[in-house]
Amino acid sequence: MELQAQTVSQTTQHIFSLWDILFSGGIVSSVVMSAIFLLGILALYIFFERYFFIRRASKTPSDFIDNIKDFVYEGKIEAAVDLCKITNSPEARMIEKGLSRIGRPISDISNAMQNQGQIEVSRLEKNLNILASASGAAPMLGFLGTVVGMIMAFFEISNVMGTVSPKLLASGIYTAMATTAVGLFVGIPAYFFYNILVTKVDRLVLKIQTHANEFLDTLNKPL
Structure with missing residues (x-):
């Protein structure tokens, strides 16, 4: 008897399948999941494209301003x-603009x-x-999918005649909550990606401003 009970328990035990959980919530859940994954791909693309762009823009020779x-x-x-x-860098283009205005008042050079x-x-x-929008939109889409999934799950439960089994209730709930988990899984890294890029941009802008000020000081310094 004990052997038969164990056999029945093993045959009725569900195997955890991430794919089934993600895309078994119906059309609405599948659409929300697809939208979140697209946001994730977009966030990754923007992060790596901006990261390497900013990295290239930061590669100015250390002796550039001294040579100028x-x-x-x-x-x-x-x-x-x-x-x-x-040199073809942001600070080089700024200084080139200033060099093209040499001979005019220093205020004109500074404004240019x-x-x-x-x-x-x-x-x-x-x-x-x-990227910032993706970091906020992904969790919100996840919450939307969860709310819609919960509504649909309870609607189906309300149509069940007799006693509702806990198994049916739990199945609908964890399937609906999968969209929230995926939304957070995409939104949290996108938020960190955004802050990493903003920090790199701020550092580069400070460097550009420093070199621009040094150039203007050079023009104001008497020979």
Whole structure:
């Protein structure tokens, strides 16, 4: 008898299947899951694309600003412009804009560099708002899927004649809550990805501002 009971228990025991849990909640749950996975793929793409873009933009030679200063002191403006074009970094483009205004009042040079700086910052921050939206939208979609799934589960239970088994109730609940888990699984890393990129952008912007100020000080410094 004990052997038969163990056999029945083993045959009725459910095997945990992540795929069945994720996509067994009906059409609404499947749509929500698909949307969350798409957000996850989008977040990963934006993170790696921005990460390597910012990394490339940060690779300015350590002696760049010193060489610019030497060229300015020696009056070799064309050589300084050529160095900026070769360097091809955000700070190089800002300084190149300032070099093109040499001979005008220092306020005009500063304004031109600030305008170019705003363009460079905008390039660095491209699509970061989408990444931030993905970090917030994924958990919200997960909660939506859970709420809809719970409503549908209880609606089906209400149509069951007689006593509702705990097994049926539990099955509907854990299937519905799977969307919340997946939403958090996507949203939490996306949130960290966003903050990592924002920190890198802030550091690069501070570096650019420092070099821009050094360049303006060079123009103001008497020979």
